[in-house]
Amino acid sequence: MQSLRFKAIDNLRLNAEVSVKASTKITGIFGENVFTMKVARQFLSDEAYKSLVNSIKGGKKIDRSMGNQIANGLRAWGESKGVTHYTHWFQPLTDLSAEKHDSFFTLKGDGTPIEEFEGGALIQQEPDASSFPSGGLRATFEARGYTAWDPSSPAFIVEIGHGKTLCIPTIFVSYTGESLDAKTPLIKALVALDKAAVDVAQYFDKNVTKVTATLGWEQEYFVIDASMANARPDIIMTGRTVFGHAPAKGQQLEDHYFGAIPERIYGFMRDYEQEAYKLGIPLRTRHNEVAPSQFECAPIFEEANLAVDHNTLLMDVMTRVAKRHGLIVLLHEKPFAGINGSGKHNNWSIATDTGVNLLAPGKTPKTNLMFLTFFVNTIKAVHDFAPLLRASIASAGNDHRLGANEAPPAIISIFIGKYLTEVLNQVETRVGGKFDEQDEAMLKLDIHKTIPELMLDNTDRNRTSPFAFTGNKFEFRAVGSAANCANAMTVLNSIVAQTLKQFKKDVDALIDGGDKKEIAIMHVIQKYIVESKSVLFEGDGYSEEWAAEAEKRGLPNVKTTPLALDAYLQEDAKKLFEGNDIYTHSELEARHEIMLEAYIKKVQIEARIMGELATSHILPSAVKYQNILLENVKGLKEVGLDEAAYSNQKSILEELSNHINAMSTGVRNMIEERKKANALTDTREKAIAYCDDVKGKHFDDIRYHVDKMELLVDDSHWLLPKYREMLFLR
Secondary structure (H helix, E strand, O other): OOOHHHHHHHHHHHOOOOOOOOOOOHHHOOOOOEOOHHHHHHHOOHHHHHHHHHHHHHOOOOOHHHHHHHHHHHHHHHHHOOOOEEEEEEOEOOOOOEOOEEEOEEEOOOOOEEEOOOHHHHHEEOOEHHHOOOOOOOOOOOOEEEEEEOOOOOOEEEEEOOEEEEEEEEEEEEOOOOEOEOHHHHHHHHHHHHHHHHHHHOOOOOOOOOEEEEEEEEEEEEEEEHHHHHOOHHHHHHOOOOOOOOOOOOOOOOOOOOOOOOHHHHHHHHHHHHHHHHOOOOEEEEEEOOOOOEEEEEEOOEEHHHHHHHHHHHHHHHHHHHHHOOEEEEOOOOOOOOOOOOEEEEEEEEEEOOOOEOOOOOOOHHHHHHHHHHHHHHHHHHHHOHHHHHHHOOOHHHHHHOOOOOOOOOOOOEEOOHHHHHHHHHHHOOHHHOOOHHHHHHHOOOHHHOOOOOHHHHOOOOOOOOEEEOOOOEEEOOOEOOOOHHHHHHHHHHHHHHHHHHHHHHHHHHHHOOOOHHHHHHHHHHHHHHHHHHHEOOOOOOOHHHHHHHHHHOOOOOOOHHHHHHHHHOHHHHHHHHHOOOOOHHHHHHHHHHHHHHHHHHHHHHHHHHHHHHHHHHHHHHHHHHHHHHHHHHHHHHOOOOHHHHHHHHHHHHHHHHHHHHHHHHHHHHHHHHHHHHOOOOHHHHHHHHHHHHHHHHHHHHHHHHHHHHHHOOHHHOOOOOHHHHHHOO
16 A cells, blocks of 8 residues: 555646636735725715724724624625625634634524624624633633724635635633733733833924834745645644654755745745735735745735734635645744744834834934934843743744754844944943033934945844844844744833833933933933843854853843743733733733643644654554565575675664664653653643653654664655655655
């Protein structure tokens, strides 16, 4: 019987290109499945439209009396496009989205069937809160939870096959009010940042009344043939390969990056882009990434909450569309050992309602001082809350990636480039640390004479930096490819909000003491530069020298998720989140528990599939080939040949036998460690045990012996598709 591996290889010849009906102009389809304000104007009354606008732009609650009108407008629009069902689309603490579909269909009291969508159903629904991760906030028998409409993120229509569903972005909270999702704390963090940033921006421009955080994510991913993936239980169960010897050719020739996109993949890209454009996701870029079978897409910057929704939605779209093409998308941070992993670089900036990017140097001394203020405050925030930033990107998958093959290390540092380093040095080393009224030209910092205006060309990219300034934004490069951007963005916006709040207090205190405003601002900027300069690093983040230097500087280097997550329970974190109304203590502790449980379960699944594959796939193949070698050696010996004539076969037999024994012993020992870990009742202790004792002691050792056997066993006996097949055969 032919193995799944060879059937998958044979199936590659049968894969016909899927026809993609592509629009000739993106603008012709962009947002056609989104309830934009332009659409709302057509389907809502003036009164309902104004209510919706006030909610979106002014952050005001929707007037419930308008709810029915808005719901009727949404239904009318949806039905005009063939929609039959609606759902509250939310993001529970699983890094995925969730939805429960209800139809517009209902029966009146006399049995008359009608189509109906009322305001109450639009504004609020009640999914089961106990069936999602709650970290102990909800007991199993306490099932009630609520989804509540987020008007700032427009409703959209998802097409699956021939069905269409109206999706309403919502938050998700428990019956007692605690947030159980990724969106709620993000929105709160954005509100906190807005208020703090407006207060500081008004030092420079009283017309600023709103500051918005923007996000541009870069989504990296692998694409392989679905038949190949189906023949790899580890990929199906974990999203990555737990075994697999490196192919003769990997990425060493550097010939895949920005190379010609393979035709089959190109068809898939065009297909999912069409779906994304209709959903209003502003994709701009597509290209081959560094590793074979690795690719990337990136959109135009958007408001952070909407950008997070779009990224979460896109991951679902990509996964679904890939199936039409006989492909599978791997969003895991490290699907294949020995080649680049995948990240999701979060490009973050802040902009005012007056049209100013606060992280872009301006053309006047006044705007440059404003830039320097927000630039240095961001650096100070990262310095002071580096452990929290590290915790925000911690996961079982990202632990495989951080510090390897162009992913940044676990040490949080900032790269700003030589020009801005010189500017900060000038401010820091001001003679005597003093500023006075005669220094007004310096105080207003006419840095456009020091730095060429086109900052994008004068700030190099440091691929080893987890947090890099790239001209008019900061790029948080350490976020994992499978993560929900909301986690990192909640922390980043929270810590910058807190730092700006403290900055205003410090400046106001100096002004109250008699300093002129500009002098007070520069004194505090200088103080912050001195306090946070240890987090600035321009060199190679991979080097051992940097690890030693970072330790001298007092920068944390937490390499594993269970320990990184401790940052959420530190007093400074609790004060930060509670003081900015983002998390209560109980919500924070619940999230810590949820993330530890997720880590345990993911490593546990990997351990189980590793043991299963070793026992049911690797061992039978290896023993079968071992017997063939044994019969060969016995036969040669029986015909009277000298031992030298079969010494190589005997040597291979001995080597293979040693690997079989070592692998089997390793699996047994790993199972025993799992049993010990499972007996622990403290979640943190259990997570550490799975990290150090199950994974740390056994995963690499078992894999080493399996991968060595892959080179020894007759290729026709090996059941699992090999790296060379998964990465290069399309």
